[in-house]
Amino acid sequence: MAKYEYSYYPGCSSQDGASSSNLKRSIETMCEELDVKLNEIPDWNCCSASIGYGSGGVLPRMSLSARNIALSEQHNPGQDIVATCAACWLATKEASERFKDDENFFQEANTVLAEANLKMTNQTPIRHMCEVLVEDIGYEKLAEGVKKPLEGVKIAGYVGCQTNRPFGIAGESFENPMYLDKMVESLGGEAITTYEKKVQCCGGALAFSEPEKSQEMIKGIIEAAYDNGADMIATPCPLCQANVEIYQDQINERFGTKFEMPVVYYSQLISVAYGRSAEDAALDGQIIKAKKLEDIASK
């Protein structure tokens, strides 16, 4: 039996052929190494992220999360829900808290769930994979399993918005959370603790609808990484990862920059440091290759 077991909510972007399929692949590798068993919530649905509000009112939006919570209670009883996507975690946790705060709203959600023959008690803790790493496993334990330290790799820890606000990781500040840096150091890498853009917004969903405004912010995020001498940016958020990595060509064209900054997930760092191959760490999912990690993986 695995040491840790959770009810897993991967989210739309983590699916095969979707924009953060590399997150899911590296999470699975990381969890194998850390003896974490992930039981995917059967038939989970989209949480509507934080952009569904144009058409979806509060109850329809939060009913989406209610369904996932109900399915988790039914199929993975007693297991904490763990999400790897910032928006999935935020939407689910926000809904769960709203159901707790407002009994009427909770009843309404159960009336809605009855349409699909579901019900929820809403007792399940809703957690982020980073909380599992920091709180359940811990930095020391994380460091113990390192086979190939990320020596000499300078990493700008980009925490982003929704992994950090409004909930964040207990004990961390909203303005300057340190857990990603501590993870990097546990893996033997060099954390750039002076990276000032670590909680700067990348535009989120507005990277699609307002590309000019968003790309100006993304430019700042990458520029600061260069200014701090980073070899790569690491992030826990699938939308941060995509926004900061995939538009670099367009940003270069727009602003005359010459960016080519790899953006990876913490789960890829851990997979490589634990001795797994570049493929297991899903480094083939990079658009801008993380050469330094590939080198360590092939050592």
Added chain:
Amino acid sequence: MSDMNTAMVEKYRNDFLKEVEANVEEGHWVKMCMQCGVCSGSCPLGPHWAHPPQEIFMMIRAGKRDEVLSSDSMWMCTSCYNCIVRCPRELPITHIMHGLATYAKRLGLAPKNQPTSQFSEIFWNNMMKRGRVNELKLGLSLYFKDGFSQGIKNALANQKLGMNMMKAKRMSPAEFFGGHGVKDISGLQKMIKKAEEIELAKLNANK
């Protein structure tokens, strides 16, 4: 939904604050704003708001109904939650902005062709079809939202990006022909229909 708009104007007359409190997500918090401006200064897209949150709150209290609901301001919210964690009075500002956007759209007052408003609608419809987002179709719908020729232009401008994503297996042409979805889609759609009915009944009761 302009009937709903007319009814709301009739009912609340000069009391827009009361209207917001009754009908907008977390609207009852609006009167707690003390006008410090931390939200406006903390917003990553702050300079692009015609009226930043602090101003929106004051305008609601001043009864500037049309100016608020037809503003494109709320649609600048990136949902970064910076304002929420910094507000000294702990107003759920992000949610109020989402709520105002939802309400404005429902009454038919949201600005036409506002890109985030359009994207939000495209996202919702995309997601509701199969219960999970189809990223390929989401991208294509966004490119083609302003017609065919603009769509081709947008698609060409993003061609390299698309190729990169396919090469990295982070975009799949198979998604065009169906793709991922939930099995109990009819159950999910029934749920959302019910949720919409409950919400609409409440709005109608407030008319």
